[in-house]
Amino acid sequence: xxxxxxxxxxxxxxxxxxxxxxxxxxxxxxxxxxxxxxxxxxxxxxxxxxxxxxxxxxxxxxxxxxxxxxxxxxxxxxxxxxxxxxxxxxxxxxxxxxxxxxxxxxxxxxxxxxxxxxxxxxxxxxxxxxxxxxxxxxxxxxxxxxxxxxxxxxxxxxxxxxxxxxxxxxxxxxxxxxxxxxxxxxxxxxxxxxxxxxxxxxxxxxxxxxxxxxxxxxxxxxxxxxxxxxxxxxxxxxxxxxxxxxxxxxxxxxxxxxxxxxxxxxxxxxxxxxxxxxxxxxxxxxxxxxxxxxxxxxxxxxxxxxxxxxxxxxxxxxxxxxxxxxxxxxxxxxxxxxxxxxxxxxxxxxxxxxxxxxxxxxxxxxxxxxxxxxxxxxxxxxxxxxxxxxxxxxxxxxxxxxxxxxxxxxxxxxxxxxxxxxxxxxxxxxxxxxxxxxxxxxxxxxxxxxxxxxxxxxxxxxxxxxxxxxxxxxxxxxxxxxxxxxxxxxxxxxxxxxxxxx
Amino acid sequence: xxxxxxxxxxxxxxxxxxxxxxxxxxxxxxxxxxxxxxxxxxxxxxxxxxxxxxxxxxxxxxxxxxxxxxxxxxxxxxxxxxxxxxxxxxxxxxxxxxxxxxxxxxxxxxxxxxxxxxxxxxxxxxxxxxxxxxxxxxxxxxxxxxxxxxxxxxxxxxxxxxxxxxxxxxxxxxxxxxxxxxxxxxxxxxxxxxxxxxxxxxxxxxxxxxxxxxxxxxxxxxxxxxxxxxxxxxxxxxxxxxxxxxxxxxxxxxxxxxxxxxxxxxxxxxxxxxxxxxxxxxxxxxxxxxxxxxxxxxxxxxxxxxxxxxxxxxxxxxxxxxxxxxxxxxxxxxxxxxxxxxxxxxxxxxxxxxxxxxxxxxxxxxxxxx
Ligand SMILES: [Fe+2]
Ligand SMILES: [Fe+2]
Numbered sequence: 001x002x003x004x005x006x007x008x009x010x011x012x013x014x015x016x017x018x019x020x021x022x023x024x025x026x027x028x029x030x031x032x033x034x035x036x037x038x039x040x041x042x043x044x045x046x047x048x049x050x051x052x053x054x055x056x057x058x059x060x061x062x063x064x065x066x067x068x069x070x071x072x073x074x075x076x077x078x079x080x081x082x083x084x085x086x087x088x089x090x091x092x093x094x095x096x097x098x099x100x101x102x103x104x105x106x107x108x109x110x111x112x113x114x115x116x117x118x119x120x121x122x123x124x125x126x127x128x129x130x131x132x133x134x135x136x137x138x139x140x141x142x143x144x145x146x147x148x149x150x151x152x153x154x155x156x157x158x159x160x161x162x163x164x165x166x167x168x169x170x171x172x173x174x175x176x177x178x179x180x181x182x183x184x185x186x187x188x189x190x191x192x193x194x195x196x197x198x199x200x201x202x203x204x205x206x207x208x209x210x211x212x213x214x215x216x217x218x219x220x221x222x223x224x225x226x227x228x229x230x231x232x233x234x235x236x237x238x239x240x241x242x243x244x245x246x247x248x249x250x251x252x253x254x255x256x257x258x259x260x261x262x263x264x265x266x267x268x269x270x271x272x273x274x275x276x277x278x279x280x281x282x283x284x285x286x287x288x289x290x291x292x293x294x295x296x297x298x299x300x301x302x303x304x305x306x307x308x309x310x311x312x313x314x315x316x317x318x319x320x321x322x323x324x325x326x327x328x329x330x331x332x333x334x335x336x337x338x339x340x341x342x343x344x345x346x347x348x349x350x351x352x353x354x355x356x357x358x359x360x361x362x363x364x365x366x367x368x369x370x371x372x373x374x375x376x377x378x379x380x381x382x383x384x385x386x387x388x389x390x391x392x393x394x395x396x397x398x399x400x401x402x403x404x405x406x407x408x409x410x411x412x413x414x415x416x417x418x419x420x421x422x423x424x425x426x427x428x429x430x431x432x433x434x435x436x437x438x439x440x441x442x443x444x445x446x447x448x449x450x451x452x453x454x455x456x457x458x459x460x461x462x463x464x465x466x467x468x469x470x471x472x473x474x475x476x477x478x479x480x481x482x483x484x485x486x487x488x489x490x491x492x493x494x495x496x497x498x499x500x501x502x
Numbered sequence: 503x504x505x506x507x508x509x510x511x512x513x514x515x516x517x518x519x520x521x522x523x524x525x526x527x528x529x530x531x532x533x534x535x536x537x538x539x540x541x542x543x544x545x546x547x548x549x550x551x552x553x554x555x556x557x558x559x560x561x562x563x564x565x566x567x568x569x570x571x572x573x574x575x576x577x578x579x580x581x582x583x584x585x586x587x588x589x590x591x592x593x594x595x596x597x598x599x600x601x602x603x604x605x606x607x608x609x610x611x612x613x614x615x616x617x618x619x620x621x622x623x624x625x626x627x628x629x630x631x632x633x634x635x636x637x638x639x640x641x642x643x644x645x646x647x648x649x650x651x652x653x654x655x656x657x658x659x660x661x662x663x664x665x666x667x668x669x670x671x672x673x674x675x676x677x678x679x680x681x682x683x684x685x686x687x688x689x690x691x692x693x694x695x696x697x698x699x700x701x702x703x704x705x706x707x708x709x710x711x712x713x714x715x716x717x718x719x720x721x722x723x724x725x726x727x728x729x730x731x732x733x734x735x736x737x738x739x740x741x742x743x744x745x746x747x748x749x750x751x752x753x754x755x756x757x758x759x760x761x762x763x764x765x766x767x768x769x770x771x772x773x774x775x776x777x778x779x780x781x782x783x784x785x786x787x788x789x790x791x792x793x794x795x796x797x798x799x800x801x802x803x804x805x806x807x808x809x810x811x812x813x814x815x816x817x818x819x820x821x822x823x824x825x826x827x828x829x830x831x832x833x834x835x836x837x838x839x840x841x842x843x844x845x846x847x848x849x850x851x852x853x854x855x856x857x858x859x860x861x862x863x864x865x866x867x868x869x870x871x872x
Contacts, residue, residue: 004667004674004675008675009667012663012667012674012675012678013659013660013663013664013667014660016678016682017622017623017626017659018623018626018627018630019623019682019685019686019695021699021702022686022695022696022699023695023696023699023700024699024700024702024703028703029699029702029703031545031546032545032546035544035545036545053660054583054587054653054656054657054660054661055587055590055591055657055660057580058580058583058584058586058587058657059584059587059588061580061584062580062581062583062584065576065577065580065581066581069577079510082510102533102535105533105534105642108636108649109534109636109637109645110637112633112634112636112637112649112652113633113637115630115633116630116631116633116634116636116637124630125656128629128633128652128653128656131633131636131649132576132649132650132653135576135646135649136576136580138529138533139529139575139576139577140576142528142529142533143525143528143529145517146517146518146528146529147517149514149517149518150512150513150514150515150517151510151512151513152513153513155517156514156517156518156519157518157519158518159518159520159532159533159535160519160783162535163535163536163537163538164537164538169538169540172535172538172540173540173541176539176540176541176552177540177541179552180540180541180542180543180544180552181544182544182545440541440544441541442796443540443541443542443792443796443797444540444541445538445539445540445790445792449791450538450790450791453791454788455787455788455790455791457786468519485513489510492510493510
């Protein structure tokens with residue numbers, strides 16, 4: 001028997017499975033296909049870049065699961081959590097837990113939506129796989145937090161936190177935005193902008209930091225998740241090129257989506273900058289360098305040069321993201337410190353080695369604009385807390401407290417009048433996203449307004465009940481019960497002993 | 503002696519505030535957020551929330567109460583399917599080495615290519631519409647099972663394709679082509695193809711599950727993956743029978759979990775579609791402050807007047823009748839190839855052994871009109 005080559009065989013298994021219906025209208029099967037103005041002429045010629053069959057998928061993935069869960073098992077059995085270099089790292093892991101994990105889950109539902117509604121088998125096959133991958137990511141991350149939650153604060157009601165806390169509106173509104181978009185926009189938003197442009201910076205520096213501080217479990221989560229991302233990135237690239245090459249009329253639409261989702265992605269990663277620059281006591285890389293490497297060099301200077309031939313220009317406000325790289329993590333950490341009394345992951349008092357590292361990595365900005373703020377906490381860790389709930393950006397939902405990177409003494413906050421109301425936006429990037437779809441962004445859910453309307457009950461306790469944690473689980477790390485627990489765990493394991501060698 | 507780390511006292515015995523009994527529950531419950539979705543859909547049902555109980559007509563007191571009887575989560579899912587994939591590959595490899603395909607009875611050869619190959623379209627269409635269920639179903643416990651079921655179906659579509667490629671030898675691609683033509687043009691498939699097209703335009707996600715798992719699949723899958731096994735072996739083809747055995751393991755699971763879901767829904771007397779909020783601990787929730795201000799108020803949508811049982815009974819009557827009509831014409835395909843197998847008794851057995859008992863547990867009456 002003549003064996004088919006790999007690509008013919010793959011095609012045979014995965015193509016021509018759907019058909020033009022005879023008894024129902026095809027527009028009823030794909031009701032959203034024309035909604036966004038995208039034109040598709042001959043989608044058959046598109047190739048799924050990864051050519052992964054069902055059999056290959058379950059074989060490769062079960063191998064990965066096997067490896068990862070073996071590492072997890074060892075970490076849990078040996079109390080790896082007590083062996084890391086500094087427990088404040090866990091506050092960063094908590095941030096990641098309750099922000100990124102629900103985002104993985106949302107991506108799972110979203111990929112099913114895209115695959116169902118875009119009738120291109122090459123794309124659909126890849127999105128089917130990714131829909132299952134994203135469930136994997138959500139679940140291997142949860143397994144990590146399930147173990148941590150037995151020993152530390154802040155995670156035990158993560159679903160409620162995700163549903164109700166101000167901080168979680170940031171990643172949640174991002175994925176909600178994609179979930180409520182048309183299928184093609186959702187594809188560009190997540191597969192291209194999120195996966196292709198940004199996931200490297202989401203997982204790689206944090207996974208390296210995890211390894212550096214000794215959190216082998218989390219390092220494995222990061223690496224194992226990222227090993228699926230290469231498939232997702234390839235899908236993003238294929239999807240983008242397909243839309244651009246299918247019809248010229250798609251180009252301005254795609255440009256609009258790239259503009260929107262570049263800034264939306266960039267902002268949703270704000271807290272990641274603090275997880276790179278602040279929370280690990282041993283850092284793998286700075287946000288600034290990671291941004292230069294993964295976004296500026298690979299994407300803005302690399303990829304977008306290639307896209308020029310399609311008439312695609314770099315995303316709007318990308319210069320702003322470059323200007324902000326020396327401010328981003330510090331300004332974001334400052335925001336977290338302002339509201340740490342109402343958050344499930346804590347801030348922390350910077351230590352001398354932190355000041356050294358931050359000054360060295362950020363010689364132009366840290367000492368001059370940010371160190372004085374952090375030093376205010378030297379005597380009293382709550383000195384910088386802002387009373388009340390923050391005024392947040394109507395698009396990204398981060399408190400409007402970013403400095404203008406051109407004039408760092410000034411606020412970057414933008415004001416827009418729409419429908420008889422003034423809307424606040426954190427930056428020109430978010431302002432332009434708002435202006436392009438004001439009807440959509442008027443619908444955002446703002447926890448402060450919920451609180452004022454009485455939705456969270458009448459007392460502070462009621463509010464924390466809604467948030468899914470108690471005030472003792474908030475505030476500052478080194479003065480917290482989690483820090484003291486960690487010290488005690490170490491003592492019980494004998495890790496507090498210092499051995500002298502003579 | 504084994505080295506063991508000292509046991510530290512945990513601060514809580516259970517990871518989450520909601521009770522979990524096992525790993526599956528730990529990674530499944532409360533995964534989906536239920537309130538405070540930020541925006542409404544831009545195009546599809548623009549008045550609906552992201553996760554909205556109105557995507558189905560039935561009402562359930564606690565959407566998180568559903569449990570997959572096999573407790574599959576990602577890890578256990580890929581592990582069990584890896585075993586199946588290995589088995590399928592080994593099966594094809596052995597068949598090739600033993601040159602089994604060459605010894606298969608010619609009539610069966612023609613029939614099996616004409617019958618099993620087109621089913622790749624049937625499996626695939628089911629997988630596509632299950633993606634609709636995955637997006638719009640309420641809660642991770644249910645949609646997670648639907649996710650793996652969709653993936654299984656896609657896997658079976660590929661296994662059937664691989665089988666056809668191997669079986670048809672050098673004419674593999676033509677065999678797939680020919681099967682597609684049969685699916686689109688042959689009278690024996692007309693009703694089945696039409697059935698799947700109607701599944702693809704079914705909006706209510708619970709109805710999709712009824713159409714697939716309480717009507718067509720219990721009938722057709724029994725014929726394809728059970729009934730024909732002995733006949734396959736009689737015609738000198740153990741390969742297809744073994745493949746069918748692996749497929750039926752998946753099929754049994756999809757029947758089991760959907761049956762327990764149907765039972766959960768049918769026996770739930772809840773009259774308000776918003777009752778599930780109580781089970782989530784939001785019993786005092788006054789509703790979203792935006793409702794009526796920037797968004798339509800979902801609670802002003804009138805409630806269903808029929809009970810869940812009545813709604814499901816309508817669906818079951820409609821889809822089971824259609825499923826019988828869709829499978830009956832396959833008899834002509836068997837006859838044409840001289841394969842002696844009567845479809846009608848298979849359908850009767852599917853009704854008697856699975857469909858009717860499942861309906862009975864649900865307390866649902868059906869009117870089958872063929
Ligand atoms: Fe992911
Ligand atoms: Fe913003």
